[in-house]
Amino acid sequence: MKQQPGVCTFCGTGCGHFMKVTGTAVERVFPSQNHPVSKGRLCVRGWNIHELLNTAQTINRPLIKKNGQFAIASYEEAIALLVDTLKALPPTAIGFLASPRSTNEEQFLLMKLARAVFKTNTISLSSDAGHRGCLNVLSRGTGMAGMTGSLDEICKAEFLLVAGSDITKQNPIVGSEIHLAAQAGAKIVTIDSRRTQIAKLSNTFLQITPGALKLAVAGIAKCVVQDGLIDSDFVRSSTKGFEEFSASLTQLSEQEITAKTGISIEEFKLVAKALSQAKTAMAFFSSGISGLDEDTISYIFNLFAMTGKIGKEGCGVNPITGINNLQGGYDMGCAPDLLSGFQSLSDQAAVKKFNTAWGVELNITPGRSVSELLAESPGQLKALVVIDHDEGLVRDAAALQKVDFIAYISTYKNKFMDHAHMVLPAARYIEEDGTFTSTDRRVQLSVKKREPQNDVLPGWKLYARIAEKAGAKWSYAGPAEVMDEISRLTPTYAKLSYKKLASTFGGVQWPCDEKNPDGTRRLDIKAAGSSISFAKVSGAFAVPAAGKDFPYLLMIGKAQDFWHQNNLMRKTFIPMREYNATLLDYPEGYVEIAPDTAKALQVRNQWQVKVVSPYGEMLLAVKISADVKPHAAYVPYFARDIIAKALTGHPEIFKQGEDATIPIRIEKV
Numbered sequence: 001m002k003q004q005p006g007v008c009t010f011c012g013t014g015c016g017h018f019m020k021v022t023g024t025a026v027e028r029v030f031p032s033q034n035h036p037v038s039k040g041r042l043c044v045r046g047w048n049i050h051e052l053l054n055t056a057q058t059i060n061r062p063l064i065k066k067n068g069q070f071a072i073a074s075y076e077e078a079i080a081l082l083v084d085t086l087k088a089l090p091p092t093a094i095g096f097l098a099s100p101r102s103t104n105e106e107q108f109l110l111m112k113l114a115r116a117v118f119k120t121n122t123i124s125l126s127s128d129a130g131h132r133g134c135l136n137v138l139s140r141g142t143g144m145a146g147m148t149g150s151l152d153e154i155c156k157a158e159f160l161l162v163a164g165s166d167i168t169k170q171n172p173i174v175g176s177e178i179h180l181a182a183q184a185g186a187k188i189v190t191i192d193s194r195r196t197q198i199a200k201l202s203n204t205f206l207q208i209t210p211g212a213l214k215l216a217v218a219g220i221a222k223c224v225v226q227d228g229l230i231d232s233d234f235v236r237s238s239t240k241g242f243e244e245f246s247a248s249l250t251q252l253s254e255q256e257i258t259a260k261t262g263i264s265i266e267e268f269k270l271v272a273k274a275l276s277q278a279k280t281a282m283a284f285f286s287s288g289i290s291g292l293d294e295d296t297i298s299y300i301f302n303l304f305a306m307t308g309k310i311g312k313e314g315c316g317v318n319p320i321t322g323i324n325n326l327q328g329g330y331d332m333g334c335a336p337d338l339l340s341g342f343q344s345l346s347d348q349a350a351v352k353k354f355n356t357a358w359g360v361e362l363n364i365t366p367g368r369s370v371s372e373l374l375a376e377s378p379g380q381l382k383a384l385v386v387i388d389h390d391e392g393l394v395r396d397a398a399a400l401q402k403v404d405f406i407a408y409i410s411t412y413k414n415k416f417m418d419h420a421h422m423v424l425p426a427a428r429y430i431e432e433d434g435t436f437t438s439t440d441r442r443v444q445l446s447v448k449k450r451e452p453q454n455d456v457l458p459g460w461k462l463y464a465r466i467a468e469k470a471g472a473k474w475s476y477a478g479p480a481e482v483m484d485e486i487s488r489l490t491p492t493y494a495k496l497s498y499k500k501l502a503s504t505f506g507g508v509q510w511p512c513d514e515k516n517p518d519g520t521r522r523l524d525i526k527a528a529g530s531s532i533s534f535a536k537v538s539g540a541f542a543v544p545a546a547g548k549d550f551p552y553l554l555m556i557g558k559a560q561d562f563w564h565q566n567n568l569m570r571k572t573f574i575p576m577r578e579y580n581a582t583l584l585d586y587p588e589g590y591v592e593i594a595p596d597t598a599k600a601l602q603v604r605n606q607w608q609v610k611v612v613s614p615y616g617e618m619l620l621a622v623k624i625s626a627d628v629k630p631h632a633a634y635v636p637y638f639a640r641d642i643i644a645k646a647l648t649g650h651p652e653i654f655k656q657g658e659d660a661t662i663p664i665r666i667e668k669v
Contacts, residue, residue: 003030007436007444007507008038009101009429010045012321013151013173014438016506017042019050019430021449026050026430036152036506037442043172057413059425060454070423075457075465078424083469085405086383091120091363095381097370098125098334099388100326103434104443105482106459107325107332108340110387113463116360117470121336121345121367122381125329126389127322130291134319135330135342137297141533142310145342146327146441148523149282149316150509154181156314159278160188163300164213165286166196166557171320171439174284187274191216193555193661194592194634195627204271210553210632211544211661212261214296218541219257219268220275221303222249227269229276231308238311238525241534245302248539260543262629276307280314287319287326287439298535305532311525321439328437331492331510337366341490357489374399385409387459388426389416409462425456432458433479435501437510441520443496444507546631550613550663552597555634590623591666592634598624603668610667611635619669633664 003018016035020028029050033040062078063070086094096114098107114123139145154160154177168175179201182188188202193210208216224230225246235242254265275281283300285292292300301310301317309315321327333340343350345364355362373381378399388410400406400419408420411428431452437443452458457465460482464474476482480498487493494513501508508519525532546553591611593601603609607622611633620635628634 004447004449005032006430006449007324007438007446008042008046008049009324009436009446010043010049011171012324012326012439013037013171014324014436014440014442014444014507015042015046015173016444017046017049019449021430024450024453026053026449034505037438037440038173041173041176053428053430055412058428058453059410059413059417059423060456061425063423065421070417075424075462078422079466079469082385082407082422082424083466086118086385087470089382091118092122092367093380093382094118094120095122095370095373095384096120096124097384097386097389098123098329100125100127100321100323100329101388101429102325102329102459103429103432103446103479104325104328104332104437104486105434105479106387106463107329107334108482108486109460109463109467111333111340112358113467115362116354116358117467117472119363121363121365122370122373123334123367124336124369124371125326125334126370126386127326127329130293131287131319131321131326132330132335133291133294134287134297136294137301137535138317138319139342141301141305141535142523143528143530144511144523145330146510147316147318147439148310149314149318149440150521151177151318151440151442153314153316153522154178154282155184157181157278157280157282158186158314159275159281159309160186161275161281161283161300162188162190162192162198162202163217163283163285164192164292164296165284165320166192166194166198167284167286167320168197168201170286170322174320178284187278189271189274193629193632194557204267204274206261206263206267206271207629209260209262209543209629210555212541213292214299215252215257215541215543216261216263216268217296217299217303218249218252218537219261219263219265220272221245221299221306222252222254222257223265223269223272224276224303224306225249227272229272230306231276234308235306238308239305239532239534241536242306245306245534245537248537251539252541256541260541275303275309278309280312281307281309282315283309283317284320285318287321291319295538295540298537302534302537305534310532311523311528313522316522319439324438325436327439327441328435328443331437331490332486336368339489340486341492343490354489357485371396378402383407386416386420388412389414409459424462425454426462427452427456427458431456432460433498434460435479435483438507441509442507443493443501443510443512445498445501447502544661544663546663550665552593552631552633552664552666554591554611554613554662554664555628555632556662557634557636586621586623589618589620589635591620592623592625592628592636593666594628594630594632595624595626596630597633597666598622601666601668608669610669611664612667613662613664615662633666 008015015038016032018030031040031042062073064073135145189204190199190202191206199205374396383405385407406420407422409424430449467474492511495517512519
């Protein structure tokens with residue numbers, strides 16, 4: 001039996017696995033017993049990734065739309081059309097939407113293609129909402145634009161805070177580690193507006209009013225200050241800016257905190273005391289499309305800084321990515337204002353370094369994200385290059401109609417192809433070498449396990465062909481040479497190479513540089529010789545309130561069998577079976593309401609109701625559950641067309657992700 005090591009590419013946890021590959025077929029997937037993160041486990045998605053890799057729903061030939069229909073073309077013809085189209089436009093009219101599923105090498109070359117070849121800074125990731133805000137807070141606070149802790153140290157934490165995340169469903173292996181820590185005696189505190197699975201496994205669950213998470217965290221911080229629970233020695237020796245943050249908390253009254261969160265101040269005091277007294281502690285929250293806003297993350301960061309739970313073993317503020325290489329996408333500079341390694345376009349020394357290496361003069365005026373332009377200035381984009389998208393952008397269908405030319409580069413077929421004028425196939429990740437950076441800054445090498453089928457080009461080679469057609473002189477022999485260039489230009493990756501990654505089981509966590517040649521497990525304040533800066537906060541707590549016309553607060557989230565709009569899940573048999581089973585009961589989706597709410601509305605399970613908001617309405621089935629509070633409701637966006645039919649009328653959802661809260665009324669049909 002030939003089993004080849006690899007990295008699971010579903011979520012951002014970065015689990016290790018082995019694949020049995022026979023010819024062109026991936027027969028089975030097995031967990032890696034000694035992997036430092038997954039430790040011999042895989043979730044339901046990871047166990048079935050071979051089904052995705054064997055699916056026939058792949059793009060195998062370049063396609064060009066002619067008279068409204070796709071016609072098969074050659075790579076040469078399609079690349080020529082793409083380059084001629086982009087070259088005829090000003091840089092401000094061209095946009096690139098990168099994929100957080102691509103390898104680091106592919107994302108780096110796409111960033112280089114956008115900036116060095118087509119001179120545009122309109123490049124962003126298709127997961128714009130939360131993770132960038134996390135990185136902004138962590139970078140300003142610590143100088144490290146990534147998780148300050150490490151997943152393999154969860155077992156060393158005595159206190160674990162899960163804030164607004166159904167982590168056992170989004171990142172099951174991380175949730176499993178938290179559960180194991182609880183069994184070993186750690187205190188688990190979950191703050192959420194819905195009783196999630198991790199909430200049921202927690203020692204303390206603070207079920208807050210929907211939309212009150214930021215205020216709840218600020219309430220705990222206020223209790224830390226009032227009750228003298230600050231780690232004074234740590235704050236004095238290792239931080240700056242505490243006084244300003246502490247002063248901002250004085251404006252909060254205990255009455256306001258209790259009234260708006262629905263939690264008594266005594267409960268907050270108990271959490272504050274437990275956090276302060278624990279020797280080690282970690283915070284976890286989702287990032288990416290379901291992420292928290294930057295201000296809420298700032299309060300979480302400051303809470304852990306004032307209690308001395310950052311920069312030590314078993315400690316950390318830890319954003320958890322839902323897509324496998326979202327962290328790597330930002331590391332590679334797929335943002336309108338960043339170069340690789342979170343180096344800013346306003347950093348003259350960094351720009352000069354790239355100019356010299358690439359032999360170009362980079363445009364240093366920051367661009368805007370593709371999602372912002374489509375939402376606010378759709379006519380500005382004349383050409384858009386989209387990589388391996390998970391269908392979410394289809395919500396901007398009207399804006400996409402105003403884009404003259406859309407090129408789609410992907411492995412798998414999905415609905416986004418309908419909006420494209422050209423489609424270019426790219427090889428699957430097992431058909432090329434490449435690296436991925438998981439949520440705890442862990443860079444892992446995935447080696448090629450079979451040759452690409454139908455002569456499909458790997459992404460790095462496709463981008464090199466496009467650059468060459470546009471007149472650039474790229475001469476990479478393979479992705480290992482791309483990593484060498486990344487290392488030369490990116491301080492946090494400076495000592496990384498394929499040779500090092502191939503000889504290091506379980507990957508290397510950046511920063512990996514002269515000072516840390518073997519990588520960095522966690523932020524270490526003593527070793528770094530630097531201080532932590534408290535994040536600036538707004539002091540504003542606009543908690544949504546129900547009213548006479550809209551007496552309920554609606555929360556948005558995922559269901560168990562739904563994951564990133566299911567473009568990938570629909571191509572795997574076992575997860576899709578569970579998804580279809582849910583559809584049997586709720587074919588058009590459901591709204592989850594409390595038993596008291598159902599009684600007041602005089603409705604029963606699976607009865608149809610109309611959910612009406614100031615922005616639109618949708619017909620859904622009732623699901624009665626004690627997991628939501630009275631005067632609250634929850635809708636998972638799992639059903640086939642629920643996004644297109646209903647949620648597109650609610651802009652708050654797409655601005656705030658799962659943190660969105662919308663006043664509604666529910667009418668019996």
